[in-house]
Amino acid sequence: MQALELFKNKIASPAKIVITTHHKPDADALGSSLGLKNYLIKKGHEVTVITPSDYPSFLHWMKGNEEVINFEDKSHQKEAIQKIEAAEIIFCLDFSCLSRLQSMQDHVKNSSAYIVNIDHHQDPKDFSQFSYWSTDAAATCELVYELIVDELGDKDLLDADIADCLYAGIMTDTGGFRHPNTTKNVHLITAELIELGADNTKISKLIYDTNSVNRLKFIGFAISRRLVINQDLRIAYFAISKKDLKKYASQTGDTEGLVNYALSIDGIKIAALFTEREDGIKISFRSVEEVAVNKFAQEHFNGGGHKNASGGKSDLTLSETTEKFEQLIKDNTNTLYNQLELIHEK
Ligand code: 5GP
Ligand code: MN
Numbered sequence: 001m002q003a004l005e006l007f008k009n010k011i012a013s014p015a016k017i018v019i020t021t022h023h024k025p026d027a028d029a030l031g032s033s034l035g036l037k038n039y040l041i042k043k044g045h046e047v048t049v050i051t052p053s054d055y056p057s058f059l060h061w062m063k064g065n066e067e068v069i070n071f072e073d074k075s076h077q078k079e080a081i082q083k084i085e086a087a088e089i090i091f092c093l094d095f096s097c098l099s100r101l102q103s104m105q106d107h108v109k110n111s112s113a114y115i116v117n118i119d120h121h122q123d124p125k126d127f128s129q130f131s132y133w134s135t136d137a138a139a140t141c142e143l144v145y146e147l148i149v150d151e152l153g154d155k156d157l158l159d160a161d162i163a164d165c166l167y168a169g170i171m172t173d174t175g176g177f178r179h180p181n182t183t184k185n186v187h188l189i190t191a192e193l194i195e196l197g198a199d200n201t202k203i204s205k206l207i208y209d210t211n212s213v214n215r216l217k218f219i220g221f222a223i224s225r226r227l228v229i230n231q232d233l234r235i236a237y238f239a240i241s242k243k244d245l246k247k248y249a250s251q252t253g254d255t256e257g258l259v260n261y262a263l264s265i266d267g268i269k270i271a272a273l274f275t276e277r278e279d280g281i282k283i284s285f286r287s288v289e290e291v292a293v294n295k296f297a298q299e300h301f302n303g304g305g306h307k308n309a310s311g312g313k314s315d316l317t318l319s320e321t322t323e324k325f326e327q328l329i330k331d332n333t334n335t336l337y338n339q340l341e342l343i344h345e346k
Contacts, residue, residue, distance in 0.1 A: 006129075008151075008152070011043065014043075015088040016087050016089075018083055019049045020091070020093070020101065020108065021093045024054075025094075027059055027169050028140050028169030028170075029094040029169075030168075031168040032093045032139070032144045033049045033051075033093050034062045034068075036118075039158065039162055048067070048083045049069070050069045051070055053071070055252060055253070056252050056256060058210050059168070080104075087111060088113055088114065089114045090113040091117075093119065093144070094119055094121075095119060095121065096123060097125040097127070098125065115129050115130075116130045119143070120138070120139065120140055120173075122135055138170060138179070138181035138186050139169045139173035139186075142166075142185070142189055145193070149192075160199070163193040163194075167193045170186060172207060174186060176208065179308070215248070218248035223261055226238050226239055227261070229268070234337070235271070235272070236271050238262060238272070239274045240275045242278075263287070269288050270293060270329065270336070272286075272325060274314075276318045281318055282313055283297070283321070285309070285312070286309055291336055291337065293309075296328070297310035297312040298310075300324075
């Protein structure tokens with residue numbers, strides 16, 4: 001409680017604020033950042049959103065997008081560092097350990113600002129002075145809404161633009177209101193956001209139903225040529241090389257959602273997407289409800305996340321990484337699927 005009161009004091013008077021989120025921000029990361037920014041501006045603060053990398057173009061419609069600084073953009077990095085150094089408060093949204101800021105992390109670590117973490121991931125690391133954290137929340141956008149409305153009593157400052165940003169994060173982190181995290185609270189907050197003016201039809205069209213021809217062709221190629229299915233191990237995965245990405249002129253966000261095709265196959269319990277990037281192999285894991293992949297990602301692939309949606313990385317080659325993955329599934333079948341067998345035996 002004391003921490004909450006201190007936080008309220010900190011933001012009671014105008015301050016220089018930086019908001020940041022994880023590398024390769026998704027709709028929840030960017031929506032919570034810009035939703036919060038637009039609110040804090042109304043409170044009289046000077047606010048800059050700095051992302052550790054670029055993000056998909058299907059998120060560029062959010063209010064405030066034009067002023068976001070991408071830390072990896074060399075022409076703006078100096079300005080970003082100055083903003084971080086001058087910040088009195090830094091909000092860290094939608095991540096639980098500073099390593100997810102990648103090349104930005106040391107600047108935030110060395111800052112003397114008051115750090116606030118708002119997040120819904122497991123096992124948060126202790127890097128903030130105020131943490132507004134709950135794994136019961138489906139999205140960081142849900143927590144930002146609750147912080148503004150329930151803790152700060154500022155519902156009257158929310159408007160349609162802020163509601164659009166927050167709606168986007170809740171929609172995508174619940175998989176379009178389909179995942180088990182789609183609680184009654186999610187629907188109640190969503191209803192409030194629609195009442196505030198969130199344009200749900202427009203947002204789902206922009207995020208889910210806007211494709212480049214290249215992206216559609218890439219998805220077709222990936223499903224027909226890059227999908228490995230192993231029914232014995234109950235896994236299916238995509239392995240996408242740098243060359244594949246180049247061939248389809250892949251843009252940030254083009255691989256988003258691909259892993260779900262693998263998980264949708266009958267009998268498959270764990271799906272993965274291995275993507276060869278400049279700095280190594282980026283991995284996405286997905287699992288059916290009874291099977292947890294977050295611990296697996298943490299223990300073997302330097303990652304983590306949620307029970308049914310986690311990620312990680314690998315410094316091996318693409319084929320070495322997929323071999324390692326298959327071997328680990330073989331070696332850990334009992335632990336991974338134990339819960340499943342128990343459920344089936346009932
Ligand atoms: P995605 O597969 O969509 O990139 O990530 C799914 C979830 O896994 C994210 O919401 C995040 O919680 C987690 N995640 C993805 N990559 C990493 C990573 O490198 N480290 C950690 N700790 N979590 C990750
Ligand atoms: Mn999230």
